[in-house]
Amino acid sequence: FPEFIREIRGNTSIWIERKLVGSTLVNRLADADRLLADRACEIIKDQKKITVGRVTLGEVSVPCAIYVKRYNVFSLRQRLVSPFIMSGALRALHGATVLRRCNILSAVPLAAIERRYWGVLTKSFFISEEITGGKTVDAYWRDDLQFLPGAAGVRQRRDFLVRLGQLFQILHGHEIYHNDLKDANILAAPKQQATAFFLLDLEGVRQYVRLSKKRRLKNLVQLHRTLGRYLRGPDKLVVLKHYLGNSFAERRIRRQWIKNILRQSDRLNRAKAASAQIAVNDFTGL
Numbered sequence: 001f002p003e004f005i006r007e008i009r010g011n012t013s014i015w016i017e018r019k020l021v022g023s024t025l026v027n028r029l030a031d032a033d034r035l036l037a038d039r040a041c042e043i044i045k046d047q048k049k050i051t052v053g054r055v056t057l058g059e060v061s062v063p064c065a066i067y068v069k070r071y072n073v074f075s076l077r078q079r080l081v082s083p084f085i086m087s088g089a090l091r092a093l094h095g096a097t098v099l100r101r102c103n104i105l106s107a108v109p110l111a112a113i114e115r116r117y118w119g120v121l122t123k124s125f126f127i128s129e130e131i132t133g134g135k136t137v138d139a140y141w142r143d144d145l146q147f148l149p150g151a152a153g154v155r156q157r158r159d160f161l162v163r164l165g166q167l168f169q170i171l172h173g174h175e176i177y178h179n180d181l182k183d184a185n186i187l188a189a190p191k192q193q194a195t196a197f198f199l200l201d202l203e204g205v206r207q208y209v210r211l212s213k214k215r216r217l218k219n220l221v222q223l224h225r226t227l228g229r230y231l232r233g234p235d236k237l238v239v240l241k242h243y244l245g246n247s248f249a250e251r252r253i254r255r256q257w258i259k260n261i262l263r264q265s266d267r268l269n270r271a272k273a274a275s276a277q278i279a280v281n282d283f284t285g286l
Helices: 024-029 033-037 076-084 088-101 137-145 150-173 213-230 233-249 251-284
Strands: 004-009 012-017 042-046 050-056 065-072 109-117 120-129 176-178 186-191 194-199 205-207
Touching: 012 024, 024 033, 024 109, 033 050, 033 065, 065 088, 076 120, 088 109, 088 120, 088 176, 088 205, 137 150, 137 186, 137 213, 150 176, 150 186, 150 194, 150 213, 150 233, 176 213, 213 233, 213 251, 233 251
Parallel strands: none
Antiparallel strands: 004 012, 012 109, 042 050, 050 065, 065 120, 109 120, 176 205, 186 194
C-alpha cells in the first residue's frame, strides 16, 4: 500500500494515509474501539461479524465525519487461520487500492488497523471518509428518481441506469470481482450534474487475470435480486444493454444472458424461501 505508512503501537499495527502521519488521529486509532464507544458515534450496523459506526471528529487534519468498520474474530477456526491470512481491514484496503488504480470510485480509505497477539488476530478496523450526499442505489432510485415527472425525469432515470450498466462493464473489463455487489453496497451521489457510483464492503474486491463468466453472472444476479425489485423490465434491459455493449445487439447472446440471470435468481429465491420456512418451523416447533 504505497500511499500508507505502517505504525506499530504495542499489539496494534496501523496503516495510515501518508497525509495523516503525525496527526492526533493516529493515537486515537491505537484503540479504535473507543471511537465506536464514543457518545458522538452513530452505530449504523451491529452484527456478530461486523460493527459499523459514523463518528464526527474535531481534528482539522481529517474529514468532518468518518466511518469505522470493525471486523470481529468470533470463532476458533478464524483465530487458528488468522496468522496466515490478511485481516478484513487489510483486505478492504487492498480492495480500495485495486479500485483506485482502475479509477473506480469508493469511499476514500484513511487507515486499516490490526490487533494481534503472537500472530493471532483478535479484531481489525477499516477507517474511511464519509461519502457526502450518498445513498444506496435502491434508496436513490425510490426517493430521488422513480417518481420524477416529465421528460427530465425520464432522462435522469435513463442516465442512472446507463451509468449503472457501465459501472459493471468497467469493473468486469478490468477483471475485478466484488463478492457481494448488491444494491446496499453501491452508493449513488450527485456529482457535477450527474450520478456517481461508489462501491462499499471492499474486503470482497479481487482482481483476476481473467474473470470467469460465472463470477460476472453472479454480480448481475446480485443486482437483479436487489435493485431489480424496483425496476421494470425495460429498465433492466437498459442496464444489461450498457453492460454488454455491442454484444447486446446479438439476439442469441442477449437472450442467453437474460435466461441465465432469471434462472439463477429464481433458484436462489426458492432456496431462500425454503430456508426461511425451515427457520419458522424450528421456531414454532411445527
